[in-house]
Amino acid sequence: MRDITLGQYYPADSFTHKLDPRVKLVLVIAFIVMVFLVKNLIAYAAVILCVVLGTLISRIPISKVLKSIKTIIFLVLFTAVLNLLFYKGDTVLWSWWRISVSLEGILFSIKMALRLILLVMGTTLLTYTTTPTGLTDGMESLMYPLKLIKVPTHDIAVIMSIALRFIPILSEEVDKIMMAQKARGASFDTGGIVKRAKALLPVLIPLFVSAFRRADELALALDARCYNATPNRTRYQIMKPTYRDLIAVAGTAAFIVLVVALNMNFWGAYVPSESLWWLFS
Amino acid sequence: MRIKVEDLSYVYSPKTPFEKVALDGVSFTVKEGDTVGIIGSTGSGKSTLCQHFNALIRVTHGKIYVGDVDISSKKTDLTALRKQVGMLFQFPEYQLFDDTVAKDVQFGPLNFGFDREEAARLAAEAIKMVGMDYDEVKDKSPFELSGGEKRRAAIAGVIASKPSVLVLDEPTAGLDPIGKREILELVKELKKSFCKTVIMISHNMDEIAANCNRVIVLHDGKLLYDTTPEELFADPEAVARTDLGYPHSVHIKRLLEAKGVKLDTAALDADSLLEALKRRYCV
Incomplete structure (x- = not known):
């Protein structure tokens, strides 16, 4: 239960942790775009290098980042198999009915799998190195243009941060209630699906009751302190880009340039040997 | 029922930045008939220790024997153990879930393998024992009850299956003085019938002194004193060391x-x- 992967901040004292959340958000978006731009395996190598460097700089154990892939491994394998069997390539190696495996298909499914894995690894770096509050503050700030057309960005940000804040509280509550019902002989890991679903009722009902109670109490506490989303609220933590952010932006920009260059295959003429064509296609 | 704890240690989230040693080499024995008070400041490991007694937290280091059963063994029959060792959590009223009080109290007995009739009888008995009018409350929703009544209904839900050991985690927290006295009276009643051994966590030294024949003091996960209330409160140094008052x-x-x-x-x-x-x- 403790392994809920939302709001999975991993505390450490690193370059990435100290970056401005807004900058990190923008860089992650740039990273996503970059991953979608990539065409050949050489360029993928550059992106992998980028993720590995990012992980090292963030001082997050590689095992932690790899763990984030576990949740999407099924999706990755599923798409890889589909791509492998249905991609229409020229160099057919094996075929049956409408299914065919081609050399191009193999390359394509490897690239798609890499793309998904790199996407998840890159974005989890953001959630590992940024506190939930940092994330919502950053988003609010980035939503500034929407504010000009009267979108209540501050309210949205507050709702998001309260929701995020409640995840660990509720998961703790689930732990407690489950323990209490286990102490009364309840069992959550035996029996078929129907029995297991039924066994969750004694957990879900108290959980909802307490969630509503907490929400009420929070609303009262906000009211009691005269909270309202006035336009000129001051902040406890003010985000300020520093030289670090400049370095991070420059680094990412360099990677994007590198990837684009590799993509356009400036080396095309210099393919070291014909047998390495697959690296550059 | 004798409970023997040998060199018990427990670490939360081991090998992560959130690692926390909750218990560190704790050993003691609770004899049948004892009322043991477990005291210590917040975060001293009291709740972690208590959740070991009915294997809600499995033993990772050390040994615990409940009676003659080694509950550190993987093969322990958890249902039988939990029937024998009842556990009342802090603010137990938040565990109520069923649509009537009677059904909620029957939840435990039914899980422990009593048939419907037997469970209904046990529930009626337990509800009377906690001082509520069975006929009046049995068909009420537990959410309609007042705070004190909810607490009593929750206690009934724990004692309905007649455990021979009862573990109480701050049973009187948040109750008014009369409610507190009633709960402690109930514990005394229980000791006279089926539940001979009681272990209770409390921050209220008055309760500990008046109700327990032994006290165990925890501090930062270590056992600091295992003594009687007379001796503990006669030793100013000990009281100062544990900042309990x-x-x-x-x-x-x-x-x-x-x-x-x-x-x-x-x-x-x-x-x-x-x-x-x-x-x-x-x-």
Whole structure:
């Protein structure tokens, strides 16, 4: 239960942790775009290098980042198999009915799998190195243009941060209630699906009751302190880009340039040997 | 039912930045008939320790025997163990879930393998034992009850299956004085019938002094004292070390002693203090 992967901040004292959340958000978006731009395996190598460097700089154990892939491994394998069997390539190696495996298909499914894995690894770096509050503050700030057309960005940000804040509280509550019902002989890991679903009722009902109670109490506490989303609220933590952010932006920009260059295959003429064509296609 | 704890240690989230040692080499024995108070400041490991007694937290290092059963073994029959060792959590009223009080109280007995009739009988008995009118509350929703009644209904849900050991985690927290007294009276009643052994966590030294025959003091996950309330509260150094404070009656006795009034009592509750004063002044 403790392994809920939302709001999975991993505390450490690193370059990435100290970056401005807004900058990190923008860089992650740039990273996503970059991953979608990539065409050949050489360029993928550059992106992998980028993720590995990012992980090292963030001082997050590689095992932690790899763990984030576990949740999407099924999706990755599923798409890889589909791509492998249905991609229409020229160099057919094996075929049956409408299914065919081609050399191009193999390359394509490897690239798609890499793309998904790199996407998840890159974005989890953001959630590992940024506190939930940092994330919502950053988003609010980035939503500034929407504010000009009267979108209540501050309210949205507050709702998001309260929701995020409640995840660990509720998961703790689930732990407690489950323990209490286990102490009364309840069992959550035996029996078929129907029995297991039924066994969750004694957990879900108290959980909802307490969630509503907490929400009420929070609303009262906000009211009691005269909270309202006035336009000129001051902040406890003010985000300020520093030289670090400049370095991070420059680094990412360099990677994007590198990837684009590799993509356009400036080396095309210099393919070291014909047998390495697959690296550059 | 004797409970024996040997060199018990427990670490939360091991090998992560959130790693926390909750228990560190704790050993003691609870004899049948004991009422043991477990005290210590917040975060000293009291709740972690108590959740081991019915294997809600599995033993990772050390050994615990409940009766003759080694519950550190993977093969322990958890249902049988939990039937024997009842556990009342902090603010147990938040565990109520069923649509009627009677059904909620039957939840435990039914899980422990009693048939419907037997469970209904046990529930009725338990509800009466906690001092509620069975016919009046049995068809009510537990969410309609008042705070104190909810607490009692939740306690009924735990004692309905007649555990022979009861573990209470701050049973009186958040109750008014009358509610507190009623809960402690109930514990005394239980000790006279099926539940001979009681372990309770409390921050209220008055309760500990008046109800427990033994105290175990935890500090940063280590066992600091395993003694009687008389000895613990007679030792200013021990009390200072655990920053727990004295029961009110002991505090008054100490103030009197500072003024030169010597009393022949440990003054663990108001009555014994009063008796000692009477012996001294009203011959």
